[in-house]
């Protein structure tokens with residue numbers, strides 16, 4: 001199967017449904033309502049794609065319990081949106097999706113957010129790093145939307161900070177830092193970096209004492225080059241490269257994002273980094289990873305299109 005846009009799963013609804021059924025239920029259909037394996041496909045045109053559970057008697061489709069649920073948008077368009085988002089390095093705007101998919105802007109916006117939701121790492125995703133592995137930690141500030149109007153009509157900058165944790169030649173995890181930056185950064189490191197890792201930072205005091213079990217090596221900017229040449233490894237270049245890609249996406253693709261949605265945009269950029277070609281992924285397996293993660297991430301707050 002190829003990953004190009006002529007693939008039938010991206011243009012034909014029957015092919016798309018069949019594709020999703022095989023990838024979701026490779027080991028046999030499981031009822032998403034009760035977990036039973038006694039489900040049968042229903043016959044007839046009106047029940048196309050519908051299964052009936054032999055245990056709970058519930059009806060379901062391949063969309064049930066996924067981010068594709070409760071949407072009138074055909075699944076092949078969902079798959080196309082997923083492929084486009086998975087393969088666009090700097091992201092793809094809702095305007096672009098709206099034009100390419102032939103759906104309303106509003107639908108495109110909600111689809112993109114549901115797909116981002118699927119890109120958020122599972123709750124049981126393990127920490128980064130590990131014994132002797134290098135994880136860089138660095139923070140940056142961005143302006144998701146240029147200004148917001150504060151009470152009294154005065155405009156103020158609406159900057160947000162986030163921290164990126166980057167395994168050397170591995171995975172990335174970013175987190176928004178709200179409120180008191182110091183404790184938030186420490187919390188993100190404690191939660192996402194395995195004990196025994198070597199934490200590389202720019203020397204900010206916030207990171208001191210964070211790796212009681214592992215090692216903390218800070219960059220001394222005055223001696224940065226000497227230190228680099230000496231050990232050949234203390235730097236936060238990977239984190240800086242990641243920030244630069246995110247900022248190019250923010251400026252070039254998204255322009256304005258609601259600060260409230262920043263965690264989802266970070267999840268999107270993290271996801272593409274974590275499924276990059278260097279780590280053995282291609283456009284097809286990247287999109288497949290999203291579809292796999294789409295299960296159990298159902299958003300119930302809003303119907304799409």
Ligand SMILES: [Zn+2]
Pocket residue numbers: 031032033034035036053054055056057058
């Ligand atoms: Zn059931």
